Amino acid sequence: xxxxxxxxxxxxxxxxxxxxxxxxxxxxxxxxxxxxxxxxxxxxxxxxxxxxxxxxxxxxxxxxxxxxxxxxxxxxxxxxxxxxxxxxxxxxxxxxxxxxxxxxxxxxxxxxxxxxxxxxxxxxxxxxxxxxxxxxxxxxxxxxxxxxxxxxxxxxxxxxxxxxxxxxxxxxxxxxxxxxxxxxxxxxxxxxxxxxxxxxxxxxxxxxxxxxxxxxxxxxxxxxxxxxxxxxxxxxxxxxxxxxxxxxxxxxxxxxxxxxxxxxx
Numbered sequence: 001x002x003x004x005x006x007x008x009x010x011x012x013x014x015x016x017x018x019x020x021x022x023x024x025x026x027x028x029x030x031x032x033x034x035x036x037x038x039x040x041x042x043x044x045x046x047x048x049x050x051x052x053x054x055x056x057x058x059x060x061x062x063x064x065x066x067x068x069x070x071x072x073x074x075x076x077x078x079x080x081x082x083x084x085x086x087x088x089x090x091x092x093x094x095x096x097x098x099x100x101x102x103x104x105x106x107x108x109x110x111x112x113x114x115x116x117x118x119x120x121x122x123x124x125x126x127x128x129x130x131x132x133x134x135x136x137x138x139x140x141x142x143x144x145x146x147x148x149x150x151x152x153x154x155x156x157x158x159x160x161x162x163x164x165x166x167x168x169x170x171x172x173x174x175x176x177x178x179x180x181x182x183x184x185x186x187x188x189x190x191x192x193x194x195x196x197x198x199x200x201x202x203x204x205x206x207x208x209x210x211x212x213x214x215x216x217x218x219x220x221x222x223x224x225x226x227x228x229x230x231x232x233x234x235x236x237x238x239x240x241x242x243x244x245x246x247x248x249x250x251x252x253x254x255x256x257x258x259x260x261x262x263x264x265x
Contacts (some may be wrong), residue, residue, distance in 0.1 A: 005072075007031065008071055010025075010030060010031045011031070012033045012077070014041075014083065015035070015036065015177075017082050018222075019222065020039070020126070032185065033184050037079040038082075039080075042080045045077075049091075050063050050186075075088070083137065083220070127237055131226040132224065133224045134182050134219075134221075134223050134224070134244050135222050139218050139219070142215055144215075148215065151210055151215065151216075156264055159176065159178065161262075162198065163258065166206070169201045170201045174197070174199075175196065177190065177195040180191060196208035196209075206220070206251070221255075
């Protein structure tokens, strides 16, 4: 990778995965493409990038040859991840791969050790450079047929009557993935899904979606503190961790109460 071809480099993540990945991509001039949750969407992107190379025998070529084609004619896949413990670091692996993830993590640990750092200390250095990002995942379970009806009602309630204010912060934007036409940074239309994302004036975000595999509604909470200029100092990072952590705690308490009120109507 270099400045001349960096724009062909791409990181793929889901809408509910940390925007730290996006901040890193932007710093190095790469693209960051958001998808729905599920590595099938990651794989679909890789298939598209493969087809753009116009190489009929793409999967028979060596990694060196496909790398050259992607950098010259298509998009070079650098990394993909989803919040639910899924990682993929190569075009030839088109699903989340625990074996490759372990190898990558060992490489990161070895790099941290070579610099006399723990993994936590290395992560703090990343936060200082790119900004502090914190995410929380919560779920509310509703078992049985009655529970399925509650999930349906609650998702309809968010759809028809999204909150206008959360805590002391106004809701400034609502993305409805079932009704809105939403396109990713490649210009491709995102498939329809029952998911909503609320963006607040204080820069926190909340995503709400029904689980595809379990009887529950999933909530994703996001908070961030970006450097005003340069980098976050250690003192600023410590304050950001405390303030954002407390904010996300309060946000979840509000969401739980609001969900109960919606179901009581």
